[in-house]
Amino acid sequence: MExxxxxxxxxxxxxIPGREDRSYEVIRILPRQLRDxxxxxxxxxxxxxxxxxxxxxxxxxxxxxxxxxxxxxxxLSCGLDEPILVTREMIREMLEYISxxxxxxxxxxxxxxxxxxxxxxxxxxxxxxxxxxxAVKTIRHIxxxxxxxxHQVFGCAKKLLPFLYCNGRIENTLLISSPRFGxxxxxxxxxxxxxxxxxxxEGVNTGVVDERGELAACFQGIPQNDLGRRTDVxxxxxxxxxxxxxxxxxxxxxxxxxxxxxAEDIRTMEFxxxxxxxxxxxxxxxxxxxxxxxxLFCSMMEAGLFQRIGVLGMNRIGxxxxxxxxxxxxxxxxxxDRNSEENRDRDGGRNRDENRVRNxxxxxxxxxxxxxxxxxVWY
Amino acid sequence: xVLKWIGALLVIGxxxxxxxxxxxxxxxRLLQLRTVRQILYMLKGEIHYSAVTLxxxxxxxxxxxxxxxxxxxxxxxxxxxxxxGECLEQVWQQELRGIKKKLxxxxxxxxxWEGLGGRLGYLDRRMQxxxxxxxxxxxxxxxxxxxxxxGKTCRLYQYLGVLAGLLLTVVLL
Numbered sequence: 001m002e003x004x005x006x007x008x009x010x011x012x013x014x015x016i017p018g019r020e021d022r023s024y025e026v027i028r029i030l031p032r033q034l035r036d037x038x039x040x041x042x043x044x045x046x047x048x049x050x051x052x053x054x055x056x057x058x059x060x061x062x063x064x065x066x067x068x069x070x071x072x073x074x075x076l077s078c079g080l081d082e083p084i085l086v087t088r089e090m091i092r093e094m095l096e097y098i099s100x101x102x103x104x105x106x107x108x109x110x111x112x113x114x115x116x117x118x119x120x121x122x123x124x125x126x127x128x129x130x131x132x133x134x135a136v137k138t139i140r141h142i143x144x145x146x147x148x149x150x151h152q153v154f155g156c157a158k159k160l161l162p163f164l165y166c167n168g169r170i171e172n173t174l175l176i177s178s179p180r181f182g183x184x185x186x187x188x189x190x191x192x193x194x195x196x197x198x199x200x201x202e203g204v205n206t207g208v209v210d211e212r213g214e215l216a217a218c219f220q221g222i223p224q225n226d227l228g229r230r231t232d233v234x235x236x237x238x239x240x241x242x243x244x245x246x247x248x249x250x251x252x253x254x255x256x257x258x259x260x261x262x263a264e265d266i267r268t269m270e271f272x273x274x275x276x277x278x279x280x281x282x283x284x285x286x287x288x289x290x291x292x293x294x295x296l297f298c299s300m301m302e303a304g305l306f307q308r309i310g311v312l313g314m315n316r317i318g319x320x321x322x323x324x325x326x327x328x329x330x331x332x333x334x335x336x337d338r339n340s341e342e343n344r345d346r347d348g349g350r351n352r353d354e355n356r357v358r359n360x361x362x363x364x365x366x367x368x369x370x371x372x373x374x375x376x377v378w379y
Numbered sequence: 380x381v382l383k384w385i386g387a388l389l390v391i392g393x394x395x396x397x398x399x400x401x402x403x404x405x406x407x408r409l410l411q412l413r414t415v416r417q418i419l420y421m422l423k424g425e426i427h428y429s430a431v432t433l434x435x436x437x438x439x440x441x442x443x444x445x446x447x448x449x450x451x452x453x454x455x456x457x458x459x460x461x462x463x464g465e466c467l468e469q470v471w472q473q474e475l476r477g478i479k480k481k482l483x484x485x486x487x488x489x490x491x492w493e494g495l496g497g498r499l500g501y502l503d504r505r506m507q508x509x510x511x512x513x514x515x516x517x518x519x520x521x522x523x524x525x526x527x528x529x530g531k532t533c534r535l536y537q538y539l540g541v542l543a544g545l546l547l548t549v550v551l552l
Contacts, residue, residue: 107503
């Protein structure tokens with residue numbers, strides 16, 4: 001059990017910088033021959049989303065939502081001019097760096113298919129899977145690596161706070177959206193704001209059960225994302241067990257979990273709510289109606305366990321930006337898209353992630369499914 | 380005459396000290412073998428119970444280990460943390476060469492210790508532990524043999540030293 005704290009991304013040990021220098025953490029796990037090329041070739045590491053290594057194939061990159069190739073000069077290109085061909089040796093070298101020369105220490109992570117490195121970046125692994133008794137034992141001959149760069153968006157949940165607080169206390173809140181709409185990013189920032197305190201309520205002790213390591217992105221137990229000063233993180237623990245452990249040991253006022261998925265999660269959560277804990281949670285779903293129809297959630301929703309239900313309704317990153325008309329989504333408007341792009345360029349790309357998220361909207365309902373926000377809240 | 384006696388005492392003292400020195404070396408070798416065994420036990424514990432990475436383990440172990448192994452482990456861990464593109468085997472061998480003069484181990488023992496660096500890190504945890512167990516068995520055997528011989532051999536070196544001094548004195552006188 002680790003305690004999240006501001007600046008905890010600061011050195012884990014001498015020589016390992018904190019969350020403020022996240023590109024460094026990616027550069028240092030690259031093969032030595034590529035480090036300088038990418039360091040100086042990629043225009044802005046803040047906009048880089050993924051680096052994809054496949055043995056025998058060109059090195060790929062996802063930059064601002066576009067699939068590109070990395071050339072030997074280090075630049076990003078749409079075409080295959082002088083591409084960097086990934087070799088088995090490069091993958092072997094990277095695995096040494098990623099695992100700190102100790103693959104044995106990452107058996108569980110390899111079984112799950114990903115390793116989180118300092119900075120909160122996640123390395124996806126693929127190769128020959130070895131099975132035992134119907135379960136994944138390990139991945140051998142790892143030939144595919146996907147470096148997904150972590151980008152925390154500070155302040156994206158600020159605009160939701162007036163709707164989520166009642167008498168200075170945060171309400172049980174469920175965030176619903178389809179994958180890649182940003183609900184985890186939103187939840188992460190919400191945890192930080194609740195933990196640190198904000199204009200609507202004082203900071204409270206917050207427990208996070210981070211089953212997949214996406215909220216805190218812990219490295220060696222230390223959160224790489226800022227989840228606030230009063231946040232305790234149970235990393236890699238099943239939600240149902242983690243909630244009970246936090247209740248017993250850390251006395252949290254608020255517990256946050258990402259992606260409720262099983263009946264046991266919901267039963268444990270209900271038990272914890274009856275013990276006086278407030279919950280911040282997310283669930284996969286296209287709309288409120290869809291969630292209400294799901295057998296897993298219907299009884300929970302009808303019982304009104306959550307006083308606030310947020311439905312995220314924006315297109316995913318990189319897709320066309322929608323306009324706001326009459327507080328409702330009305331499809332894409334190219335002129336406004338262009339304006340939005342120009343605004344971002346004027347920003348010098350400094351807060352591009354933040355701008356991107358500002359173009360997202362959320363509808364907030366109360367426990368009787370009445371819309372509280374009179375249209376989308378843009379954040 | 381006085382000078383002759385002083386000379387004789389110096390010769391006997393010198394050769395006796397040489398005998399004690401050899402005996403001491405043997406004791407230091409035994410001590411270092413035990414230290415290596417202790418390092419292996421701690422490494423096994425770190426891998427088995429904590430499942431931490433090798434650099435992390437080396438840092439932990441270094442804090443509880445005497446010189447020159449402390450220096451060795453700290454330097455290896457530091458270089459591994461730096462991720463400068465060197466493989467573990469290379470770093471291990473280079474750092475071992477750096478402390479070689481301070482070691483009392485035999486060439487064969489140093490060679491075996493050097494070889495360990497090339498085999499750490501790659502395998503799964505069970506295999507890693509088996510590898511360390513194998514090393515431990517070998518070192519235990521070395522320690523057992525040396526412990527058995529150490530007392531006798533040390534005394535032998537000391538007697539030989541003194542007797543050689545006496546013999547030289549008689550011959551010179």
